[in-house]
Amino acid sequence: MDIIISNTSEKPIYEQITEQIKDSIMRGEINEGDILPSIRTLARELKISVITTKRAYEELEKEGFIHVIPGKGTYVAAQNRQLLKETRLRLVEEKLMEVVTAAKSIDLSLVELQEMLKFFYNEEVY
Amino acid sequence: MAPVLEIKNLRKEYKDFALDGISFSLEKGYIMGFIGPNGAGKSTTIKLILNLIKKDSGEIKIFGLDNLAYETEVKNRIGFVLDEAFYYEMLTVKEMKNIIAPHYKNWDEGLFSLYIKRFELPLDKKIKDLSKGMKMKFSLAIALSHHAELLLMDEPTSGLDPVIRSELLDILSELMESEDLSIFFSTHITSDLDKIADYIVFIDNGKIVLDKAKDDILENYGIVKGPKGLIDKNDPMFIGYRENSFGFEALVEDKNRLKMFAPDKIIIEKPTLEDIMVFYTRRNGNA
Numbered sequence: 001m002d003i004i005i006s007n008t009s010e011k012p013i014y015e016q017i018t019e020q021i022k023d024s025i026m027r028g029e030i031n032e033g034d035i036l037p038s039i040r041t042l043a044r045e046l047k048i049s050v051i052t053t054k055r056a057y058e059e060l061e062k063e064g065f066i067h068v069i070p071g072k073g074t075y076v077a078a079q080n081r082q083l084l085k086e087t088r089l090r091l092v093e094e095k096l097m098e099v100v101t102a103a104k105s106i107d108l109s110l111v112e113l114q115e116m117l118k119f120f121y122n123e124e125v126y
Numbered sequence: 127m128a129p130v131l132e133i134k135n136l137r138k139e140y141k142d143f144a145l146d147g148i149s150f151s152l153e154k155g156y157i158m159g160f161i162g163p164n165g166a167g168k169s170t171t172i173k174l175i176l177n178l179i180k181k182d183s184g185e186i187k188i189f190g191l192d193n194l195a196y197e198t199e200v201k202n203r204i205g206f207v208l209d210e211a212f213y214y215e216m217l218t219v220k221e222m223k224n225i226i227a228p229h230y231k232n233w234d235e236g237l238f239s240l241y242i243k244r245f246e247l248p249l250d251k252k253i254k255d256l257s258k259g260m261k262m263k264f265s266l267a268i269a270l271s272h273h274a275e276l277l278l279m280d281e282p283t284s285g286l287d288p289v290i291r292s293e294l295l296d297i298l299s300e301l302m303e304s305e306d307l308s309i310f311f312s313t314h315i316t317s318d319l320d321k322i323a324d325y326i327v328f329i330d331n332g333k334i335v336l337d338k339a340k341d342d343i344l345e346n347y348g349i350v351k352g353p354k355g356l357i358d359k360n361d362p363m364f365i366g367y368r369e370n371s372f373g374f375e376a377l378v379e380d381k382n383r384l385k386m387f388a389p390d391k392i393i394i395e396k397p398t399l400e401d402i403m404v405f406y407t408r409r410n411g412n413a
Contacts, residue, residue: 007321010396012345044299049324050156051339 001029005046013048017056018063025065025076026084036066036074128190130154130276130308131175136184138170145170146332147184152325154275155305157298159323159340160312161399163407167332168312169209172280176206188276202231205269207262207279215254219247219264230272241267259290266297277301279311283319291318298322316399328403335406340399348381349401352392366405377405 001024005016024030037045039053046053057074060066067077103113129151138145145167152158162168173179175186177193186193188200213222219242227233242249245263247256256264262282269277283291299322301307313319320326326343328336336343350357350364354374359367363383364376378384381394397405 012341014341040303040305043322044303047295047299047321049322049340050302051324052341055341 003042003046005048013052014056014059017042017046017053018059021056021060022065022084026088030076032076032078034076036076038073127154128187130189131158131310132185132187132190133171133175134185134187136171136174136186137182138174138179139182143167143170144332145174148329148332148334150327150334150337152308152310154308155302156324157302157309157311157322158325158327159316159320159399160310160327160329161316161320161403162312162314162329162335163403164314166329168314168329169280171329172206172208172278172310172312175278176201176204202272203274204276204278205272205274206277207265207269207282209281209284213253213261213264216252218250218252219256220249222253222264223268226268227271232272234271234273237273238267238271241270258285259287262286262290262294266294270301275306275308277307277309277311279309281312281314283313283315288318291315295319295322314403316403320399326399328406330407336402343399343402344396346380346382347397347402348378348384349375349395349397349405350378350381350384350392351375351395352387356391357387366408368408377402 001021003017003020005013007013009016021030021036030036036042036057039050039057042053042056043050057066057068061068064083065077066074068074099113130153132151134149135147136145136149137147143165148167148171150158160168160171170179174181175188175193177197188196189203191200193200214225217225223238227235227238241247245260245267247260247264247267253261253264266282269279282294286294295318298309298319302309302322311319320340323340326336326338326340327334352373354369357364357374357376359369359374359376363378365378367374367376377397384392384394
């Protein structure tokens with residue numbers, strides 16, 4: 001799992017951590033039941049305040065991505081990848097619907113649209 | 127649980143300077159950065175904590191114990207790194223250590239050797255021949271070799287180059303992996319050690335100006351810039367207001383409150399702790 005912190009970003013550091021941990025969960029780099037570094041280890045590695053890592057873990061726990069077993073450790077929670085995937089899937093559906101509406105408004109055919117989609121899909125998108 | 131360090135209404139008056147009844151406290155397991163310009167009262171406060179000078183009034187508790195009534199016990203449990211080291215310049219590192227070590231009940235010779243090795247300190251070199259960075263590392267080795275629960279540092283990075291400052295940062299973040307250590311350090315260079323600080327206490331002219339979690343400060347404060355005449359410069363919400371020929375700049379405590387102003391006319395930037403120090407000091411008339 002990679003966590004890269006920018007000290008100059010407008011985004012608060014705790015948020016940078018939560019986002020990157022969520023991404024790791026979704027990409028399957030860390031899985032249900034995996035143990036995460038303690039807040040103090042994370043703070044030590046990233047050279048940031050313990051309060052920041054604590055807040056990041058609190059947010060992740062509130063959103064159900066991890067769970068803390070007091071005295072034992074912090075673990076990746078169950079089924080989150082599925083949940084996260086579904087959320088993103090809904091997002092994809094919504095965007096596609098917008099695309100379809102826009103395409104229809106200029107009488108673009110399904111074949112043409114598919115061609116376009118194929119082109120973008122095969123292009124690396126950053 | 128009692129705070130590791132608790133200061134209440136601490137007062138010390140000099141002819142030309144007064145520490146004006148300051149209060150703050152540090153919980154166990156955290157790092158507090160004590161920042162402020164030169165002459166703000168940082169060293170005075172640390173000397174009072176260590177009872178190197180006498181307070182006029184107020185209360186200093188360390189591990190919940192009065193720092194005077196329990197001085198010996200308290201001092202056995204703290205390590206300190208001071209700006210002006212209290213060492214005999216003519217002695218070698220080893221000789222100096224042999225003088226200091228017996229004063230600590232929990233002195234750990236093995237731990238000291240470890241730090242000497244890690245910091246690459248020459249045991250047979252005279253203190254006076256050590257570089258500034260080495261002197262600081264020697265102080266730190268001494269401070270860490272008796273299992274201190276509170277590390278007090280007065281300007282530990284002042285006069286040191288960025289490489290050694292970053293080394294110190296590494297060591298401190300390593301130490302903080304244990305929940306049992308707390309660190310209190312003063313500095314006027316706010317750019318390096320403050321990365322790992324959990325809390326910031328900002329002192330200016332003998333008064334506490336700010337006492338908050340560092341994340342709260344960096345997330346909520348903003349530097350606002352814009353054209354002159356857009357805001358009321360006498361509004362107390364604007365700290366350290368200053369104009370030049372082309373516009374104004376000021377610090378605000380809560381940048382979200384600025385949303386009511388024309389957002390296309392102003393710029394809001396994330397301040398550094400150094401910015402915050404500068405803007406606050408301006409308000410106090412030191413512009």
